[in-house]
Amino acid sequence: MTIMEPRKHGDASDGTVGGRQTRFEGNLKVTGGATYALEYPLEDLAYAILVQSTIPAGRVISVDAEKALAAPGVLMVLTPDDDMGLLVASDWGGNRPDNQPYYPLPRQVQYNGQSIAAVVAESREQAVEAARLICITYEKAPHVASFNDTAAGEGKVMDNLTAGWGDAEAALAAAPVQIEGEYSTPREYHVAMEPHGLTVKWDGDQITVWEPSQWSHGMARSYSEWFGIPYENVRLISPFIGGGFGSKGAALAHGAVAAFASRKLGRPVKLALTRPQNFTNYGGRAATRQRIKIGATEDGILQAIVHRGASETSTYADWPEQTGAATPILYRIENFSSQHRVVPVNAVTPGALRGPGKNPSAFGIESAMEELAYKLGMDPLELRLKNYADHDYQSGKPWSTRRLREALTEGAEAFGWSRRSHEPRSMRDGKTLIGWGIGCGTFPVLQAPSEAMIRILRNGRVEVVSGAIDMGQGTYTILAQTVAEVFGIPADQVEVHLGDSRLPGSAIAGGSMLAGSILGAVHKAATAARDELIGLALNDEKSPLRDTGANTLTFSGGRVAAPRDQGPSLTLSELMAALGRDEIEILRNTLPEGATAQEQHQAWTSMVKVQGPTMGEYSMHSWCAHFAEVRVDEDFGTVRVSRIVSAFDCGRLYNPRLVESQWRGGIIMGIGQALLEEGLVDQRNGRTVNSNMGDYLVPTNADVPHIEVISVGIPDYGASALGGKGVGEVGIVGVAPAIANAVFHATGKRVRDLPITLEKLI
Amino acid sequence: MTRTIHLSLDINGRRHELDVEPRVTLLDALREHLALTGTKKGCDQGQCGACTCHVDGSRVLSCLTLAAQVEGRQITTIEGIAAENGELHPVQAAFVEHDAFQCGYCTPGQIMSAVACIREGHAGSDDEIREYMSGNLCRCGAYNSIVAAVREAAEMA
Numbered sequence: 001m002t003i004m005e006p007r008k009h010g011d012a013s014d015g016t017v018g019g020r021q022t023r024f025e026g027n028l029k030v031t032g033g034a035t036y037a038l039e040y041p042l043e044d045l046a047y048a049i050l051v052q053s054t055i056p057a058g059r060v061i062s063v064d065a066e067k068a069l070a071a072p073g074v075l076m077v078l079t080p081d082d083d084m085g086l087l088v089a090s091d092w093g094g095n096r097p098d099n100q101p102y103y104p105l106p107r108q109v110q111y112n113g114q115s116i117a118a119v120v121a122e123s124r125e126q127a128v129e130a131a132r133l134i135c136i137t138y139e140k141a142p143h144v145a146s147f148n149d150t151a152a153g154e155g156k157v158m159d160n161l162t163a164g165w166g167d168a169e170a171a172l173a174a175a176p177v178q179i180e181g182e183y184s185t186p187r188e189y190h191v192a193m194e195p196h197g198l199t200v201k202w203d204g205d206q207i208t209v210w211e212p213s214q215w216s217h218g219m220a221r222s223y224s225e226w227f228g229i230p231y232e233n234v235r236l237i238s239p240f241i242g243g244g245f246g247s248k249g250a251a252l253a254h255g256a257v258a259a260f261a262s263r264k265l266g267r268p269v270k271l272a273l274t275r276p277q278n279f280t281n282y283g284g285r286a287a288t289r290q291r292i293k294i295g296a297t298e299d300g301i302l303q304a305i306v307h308r309g310a311s312e313t314s315t316y317a318d319w320p321e322q323t324g325a326a327t328p329i330l331y332r333i334e335n336f337s338s339q340h341r342v343v344p345v346n347a348v349t350p351g352a353l354r355g356p357g358k359n360p361s362a363f364g365i366e367s368a369m370e371e372l373a374y375k376l377g378m379d380p381l382e383l384r385l386k387n388y389a390d391h392d393y394q395s396g397k398p399w400s401t402r403r404l405r406e407a408l409t410e411g412a413e414a415f416g417w418s419r420r421s422h423e424p425r426s427m428r429d430g431k432t433l434i435g436w437g438i439g440c441g442t443f444p445v446l447q448a449p450s451e452a453m454i455r456i457l458r459n460g461r462v463e464v465v466s467g468a469i470d471m472g473q474g475t476y477t478i479l480a481q482t483v484a485e486v487f488g489i490p491a492d493q494v495e496v497h498l499g500d501s502r503l504p505g506s507a508i509a510g511g512s513m514l515a516g517s518i519l520g521a522v523h524k525a526a527t528a529a530r531d532e533l534i535g536l537a538l539n540d541e542k543s544p545l546r547d548t549g550a551n552t553l554t555f556s557g558g559r560v561a562a563p564r565d566q567g568p569s570l571t572l573s574e575l576m577a578a579l580g581r582d583e584i585e586i587l588r589n590t591l592p593e594g595a596t597a598q599e600q601h602q603a604w605t606s607m608v609k610v611q612g613p614t615m616g617e618y619s620m621h622s623w624c625a626h627f628a629e630v631r632v633d634e635d636f637g638t639v640r641v642s643r644i645v646s647a648f649d650c651g652r653l654y655n656p657r658l659v660e661s662q663w664r665g666g667i668i669m670g671i672g673q674a675l676l677e678e679g680l681v682d683q684r685n686g687r688t689v690n691s692n693m694g695d696y697l698v699p700t701n702a703d704v705p706h707i708e709v710i711s712v713g714i715p716d717y718g719a720s721a722l723g724g725k726g727v728g729e730v731g732i733v734g735v736a737p738a739i740a741n742a743v744f745h746a747t748g749k750r751v752r753d754l755p756i757t758l759e760k761l762i
Numbered sequence: 763m764t765r766t767i768h769l770s771l772d773i774n775g776r777r778h779e780l781d782v783e784p785r786v787t788l789l790d791a792l793r794e795h796l797a798l799t800g801t802k803k804g805c806d807q808g809q810c811g812a813c814t815c816h817v818d819g820s821r822v823l824s825c826l827t828l829a830a831q832v833e834g835r836q837i838t839t840i841e842g843i844a845a846e847n848g849e850l851h852p853v854q855a856a857f858v859e860h861d862a863f864q865c866g867y868c869t870p871g872q873i874m875s876a877v878a879c880i881r882e883g884h885a886g887s888d889d890e891i892r893e894y895m896s897g898n899l900c901r902c903g904a905y906n907s908i909v910a911a912v913r914e915a916a917e918m919a
Contacts, residue, residue, distance in 0.1 A: 026858040029866030030850065030873060032800015032840035039799035124794065125785055193804045193812055193867040193901050242802070242867030243901050275805040472864025472902050661861045661904060668903030693809040693899060700896040704905040706888075 015484045015491035017519075017722060020657040024476040024496060025240075034240045037210045038197050038272055045199075046075055048258050048271040049127040051117040051134050052280065053109045056143035056346040056686030057315075060107045060136060063117055067133040073126030075265060077134065078118040080107040084260045089225035089251070094606030102226060104253035104260075109138065110315050111346045112686040113280025118257045120269060145683040147287060147312045147343040155310055155343030158320050163328055163394060166335030171304035175295025179371045182291045183364040184753040185736075187312070187679030187688075189284035190353055191698050194242020196281065197272035198255055200262045206233045207259060213238035213499070214249040215508035216467045220501035221605040222251035223259060231601065239499035241471035245669075246352035248471070249510050252282050279691035284679065286311040286321040286350035288360040292368040300376050302387045304335040307364070313342040314349040321350060322357030326442050326733065327365045328394040329621065331387040336394070346686045352510065354669055355733040358443050366439040366737035367752065370744065379422065380438050380741065381412055392619035400618035400719055403649035404440065406712040407625040411647035414710060415627035424748035433632045434642075435746025438625060441733030443726055444613035445620035445719045448507035449603045450521040451589035454483065454529040458582045460573025462487055463495045464526070467604070468506035468518045470498055473728055474658035478515060479522050481655060482722070486526040488555030489572065504587060505604025512622070512726025513610065515654060517590070520721035525588035530555060532584055533575070540579050544568050590721075620719045622730040623649040626667065626738040632746045637761030639743055641671050645708045650730065652715040652723035659727050663709045666731020672699045673732070674739035678755050769833055773798065774842025784830050788822075789813045791829035792839060800840035800870045804899070811898030814871035815839050821878040840870035843877060852918050853877050856911035864902035872898045876912045885916035 014021045028034040053060075063079040078084075080103065090096040105116055117134055121127035144152045172178065198211035207229070213219045213236060220236040223229075241248060258271035273281055290309035296302050309323025324338035353359075373380035388405055391398050412418070420436050421427055427434040453465040464483045470476045480494040487493075497503060507517035534553045537545045537560065545553060550562035561569035570578065589595070591603055603609040613620045629643035646667055653659045676697035680689040690696045715723030736754055743761070744750045751760050766781045773796070780795050789806070792798040792815075804812030806825045813824040816838040843851040853876045856862070863869040875898045879885050884894035891912045892905070900908065 022858050023861060023863075025866075026863075027850070029863055029869050030840075030854040030857050031844055032798075032870045034866050035799065036802075036867065038803075039793070041797055123783070124790065125783055191901050193810065193865065193899065194802070195804070241865060243865040245901070272803075275807060275809075472866065474864075657861050661864055661902075661907065664906055665864060665903030668905065669901075692807060693805045694807070698899060698901060699903070699905075700899060701905045701908065702892040702896040704892070704903070706906055 015481060017481050017485050017654055018652065019481060019655065021477055021481055021491055021655055023474065023658065024480050024491070036194055036240050036242055037212050037238065038199060038270060040199055040210050042199065042201060042268040044267050046120050046122065046265060046267045046269050047124040047127045048118050048120045048261055048269050049131045050115045050254060050273065050277060051119065051131050052277060053112060053114045053116050055109055055138050055140050056112040056145065058109045058138045058140040060109065060116060061139050062137045064135040068119055068130040071126065071130040071133060073122035074119060074130045075122065076120040076261060078105055078257060078261060080105050080116065086226045086256060087228060089222040090606065092607045094602060094608050096225065102256070104256040111280065111348050113688060115253055115257070115281060118261065120261050120265065143346040143686050144344070145686045146345055146681050147310065149345070149683065152343050152345060155341040158340050158342060161320060161322055161324060161340040162338065163324065164337040168304045168306050168335040168337035171335035172293055172295040172306055175303040176298050177296045177375060178293065179368060179375050180293045181368055181371055181752055182289060183367055184289040185287065185360045185363060186754060187284055187287045188353060188673060188677050189279055189679060189696060190245040190247040191693065191696065192243030192245055192247060195273050195275055195278050196252065196254065198258055199268060199270045200259045201268035202263050205229050209234065209236045209259065211236060211238060211255060212241040212244065212248045214241065214244045214469060214471060214510050216469060216499060216501040217505050217604040218249070218508060219251040226256050227259065234501060236501040237499065238469055241469060244471045245354050246356065246510060247282055249352070249508055254281060275693060276691040279688050280348055283319065283348045283350035285353035286313060286319065288321050288323050290323040290364045292364050294368055294372050296372055300378050300383050300386050302331055302333050305333050307338040310341040310343055312345050312347060312350065314347055315344045317349040318342050319350045321360060323361050323364060325357035326361040329389065329392055329442060330365060330440055332389045333393050354666060355443060355729045358441065358733045362439065362441050362734045363736045363754065366734055367740055370437065370741040371750065381408060381417055384408060384438065384440065392614065395614040395619050397614055397617065397619040400620040401649065401651060401714055401716040402623060403712045403714065404623040404625065407623055407647035407649055410710055410712050411625045411627050411645055414708060415645040417627065424745055431634050433634050433746040435630050435632065435742040435744065437628050437738045437741025437745055439734035439736065439738030439741060441624040441626065441730050442621045443512055443730040443733055445622065445725050446511045446513035446613070447611040447720065448513050448517045449589060449591045449609050450506045450517045451504035451587065452518065452521040452525045453504050453585065453587045454525045456529055456533060456572060456576065456584040458573065458576045460571055460576065461493055461495055462489065463497060464522055465497045465503050466506050466518060466522065467501055467503040468498055468514060469509050471509060473509065473515065473662060474655055475514065475518065477658060478519060478654040482519055482522050483526050486523065486530055487572065489558050505600065512729040515727065516720030516724050519654065520590045521588060523721055524590060525586050528588050529584055529586040532586060536579050537575060542578055542580060544570065544578055616718065618718050620716065620725065622725040624730050624734060626734050628738040628742045630739060630742040630746055632743060632761065637758035639675055639756055641739060642705050644705065645710070647710040647712050648730065649713040650727045651713045651719055651725035653711055653713070654722065654724055656711065660709050662728050663731040664707045666728065667707050667735050668699050668704050670732040670735020671704060671739065673754060674736040675755050767830060769829055771829065771833060771837060772835070773837045774839060782829060786829050787825055788815065788827040788829045788832055789824035792824065798839055798841055802867055802870055804868065811875060812868050812871040814874040814898065816874060816878060819881070821875055840874060851877065853911065853915040856915040860907040860911040862904050862907040862911040864904060868898060868900045872900065872908055876915065879912060880916045880919050885912055888913065
């Protein structure tokens with residue numbers, strides 16, 4: 001077992017892959033020197049503010065902007081009457097309808113809080129004041145506020161998410177022990193600390209967009225398609241992103257509005273969403289509900305799982321929050337049936353939020369497994385180990401690596417699980433009830449082609465250049481470590497350039513696919529650059545290493561030399577000077593040899609080249625087991641999480657210090673999901689009631705105990721070139737059921753609908 | 763409203779002259795008028811702490827403070843706490859060492875709060891640090907490391 005405690009002082013190996021190097025861009029972030037999207041000083045800047053609908057469904061009849069236009073400093077008001085001449089852009093799959101007009105400020109109102117108009121003024125204050133003067137007349141239509149609305153109906157089945165094998169209904173009916181429960185999760189929101197917004201500027205038909213982005217190339221493509229300009233004419237810049245969690249992977253309507261306003265005014269425009277607008281201008285995690293039936297033998301061997309789930313979507317797009325995503329692969333199961341529906345409601349289309357699908361799915365199956373454990377009178381840890389999946393029963397393929405058993409046993413050891421008393425309400429400290437619970441999690445390994453450039457400079461520094469982004473996962477740091485290792489130099493001799501759509505193409509920072517994908521390209525490019533340098537150093541007549549007779553060179557301790565101390569050793573700058581070279585530049589990607597320019601463009605700007613977890617010979621996933629302790633006030637029902645131990649199999653860790661931070665971050669978001677987070681909808685008008693950070697509660701420092709994280713992973717070279725599996729998404733998956741299970745153990749009350757608030761316990 | 767007022771603000775030991783509308787907040791004055799963008803806007807309604815600055819040494823939310831209110835007061839922002847030679851403030855250094863941030867957006871506010879928290883004498887225990895740092899939200903979830911960084915910096919102070 002490896003318990004990763006922070007070390008005070010690093011050593012030389014910290015600068016290589018797998019080392020605990022501190023964050024590469026750390027000094028910029030602690031001094032205020034890191035520049036986010038709204039912080040670029042531009043001359044002659046105008047400020048835009050959005051006006052949003054106040055009805056949930058209907059049509060805009062008219063927008064009276066007379067008073068707003070007369071207000072001081074106002075430059076422009078945009079309404080549904082303005083035809084911006086835009087075209088619909090491609091979806092994630094790269095599919096695009098022909099010549100379909102795009103209206104970022106639409107006449108049809110599909111949800112409350114939809115952007116309907118925009119005001120542009122000389123100052124933000126003037127724009128805000130004028131926005132209040134706009135008067136919109138609507139024709140209202142009937143609405144569906146949520147999927148609990150009686151008018152919502154059952155929704156439609158997503159055929160691509162229907163799964164089954166064996167005969168689940170028959171095996172369930174024949175099983176001597178059965179449990180059944182319905183589990184639900186509310187609308188949840190990203191609440192990244194940096195609100196959405198952008199600064200945009202045109203130079204002729206060239207556009208520069210400063211916008212927080214999890215995918216600089218994909219978002220640049222949207223701007224080019226909206227405005228009908230070549231992809232090369234768009235430059236999207238995003239070196240620092242103030243948190244995304246899935247919300248900043250796509251260009252959104254407000255981006256089109258700001259870009260149009262800028263072009264029309266001939267001035268740069270800054271548009272910042274207000275915090276409340278961040279709750280309706282793009283979707284968070286959809287509300288879900290799922291019914292799970294499990295059949296088992298009396299000694300706890302699973303016989304059948306029957307799962308039926310549903311999630312909310314909008315009235316204009318199908319976005320499934322897949323409640324059956326983790327259900328089929330956590331346990332050995334011979335008879336399985338799952339179906340998922342989407343239910344259209346008048347809300348913004350939901351989106352990806354940390355651990356999409358897997359997260360609510362794990363809340364269902366991991367709650368149900370503990371319900372089964374209590375029905376059997378069996379330790380929930382024993383039940384999980386007893387039903388350990390030796391392979392993936394869904395795809396029939398072997399696991400690439402699966403250290404979930406080690407996660408369960410080593411996590412239990414670190415937590416002290418053996419000291420648990422099984423009966424609910426049997427552990428207490430005075431008037432405080434204490435409970436322990438387990439929740440397992442998983443997230444698939446996704447792989448995407450990427451590209452990277454390496455430049456060896458005359459001054460001995462090495463640059464790594466990529467359009468990949470870093471929103472805090474550690475891209476800057478692990479790229480520097482990888483290049484430092486290849487060249488045998490300290491990481492501070494490496495320069496990292498990221499977050500610009502003009503730079504080489506990259507996988508999206510989403511679905512935990514970036515690190516594994518981009519490091520493959522960086523390692524390939526760096527190795528090729530090193531080989532190029534070796535070739536020159538051994539063959540160039542000016543090279544002091546030419547006469548060593550060596551057929552390769554070593555790169556170590558900042559010096560290049562022949563093996564076994566034959567001849568001189570040089571620093572990179574000495575070698576570049578001796579060779580008379582100013583720069584060696586190498587570009588490599590991980591597409592198959594001979595990929596066309598069109599295929600490359602498609603690879604960087606759509607999801608069509610993304611490889612799923614079972615597309616090869618193996619089934620590849622990250623795994624985790626969370627152990628939670630809660631303390632519940634017996635009189636008031638208040639729940640405090642007092643201890644968490646989580647053990648992870650994410651393969652090889654490129655930088656354990658940063659990985660531990662991401663795991664803890666996911667776990668803390670899971671604490672919020674379990675106890676605090678809930679988007680509330682006014683059924684009368686479909687309005688999001690708590691659209692701010694004071695009423696939509698996220699965990700504060702005082703809500704969070706010390707969290708112990710353990711790595712039990714081993715390198716998985718099928719999952720990625722350097723052996724890592726995904727880190728960012730899996731951390732949250734399984735946390736909420738671990739806490740719900742602990743609350744049951746403490747109180748004897750099973751809460752099946754999140755969040756677990758005190759009124760559900762008293 | 764078009765009227766502007768003239769303000770002379772003492773920020774990080776330097777005098778800044780600016781003409782702004784009286785309704786401009788300290789936060790917008792810093793970010794939009796003085797190019798001091800280290801102070802962050804997370805909610806603009808006093809709920810998240812990202813805009814935390816010091817006024818006469820006490821922490822304030824600059825989004826809820828009008829720029830006109832702080833004339834004649836000493837304002838300190840994240841740009842003003844490292845040494846002249848660039849050496850990091852002990853709290854800044856501890857944040858880097860303990861990896862007390864990920865995206866970095868709440869970080870200036872966290873650090874300004876932490877400096878004041880220590881000065882107030884509210885960093886005596888981990889629980890006390892958690893309580894007195896709870897006005898600063900961090901969605902990346904760096905709280906464990908923030909507590910460790912504040913504790914270490916407090917021990918050195």
